[in-house]
Amino acid sequence: MDGPMPALAFTADGALLRVVGHDGAFQDLPADPAKAVPAVCERAGRPLTQQEWREHVGADLNYQQVCTP
Structure with missing residues (x-):
């Protein structure tokens, strides 16, 4: 697969999972x-x-x- 791998990190309070996808799209997902x-x-x-x-x-x-x- 070409391109960067997705990046994942929880917010400091643990309420959200921050995701940057293969296409560079950014999302906040509830944890x-x-x-x-x-x-x-x-x-x-x-x-x-x-x-x-x-x-x-x-x-x-x-x-x-x-x-x-």
Whole structure:
């Protein structure tokens, strides 16, 4: 993959994860799962599939339908 790797850092208070993506786009993402779920659902624009859950949440947590269709 060409280009810089994404950069990740938490804010001093731990409330946000700051991300600079491959394309240089900057985002602040909530670190609190209760606040992160709505942001994930909004970005996806639909419920997550079981495969997406495993990829992004992990296999350690059972799949949950967290986004409303």
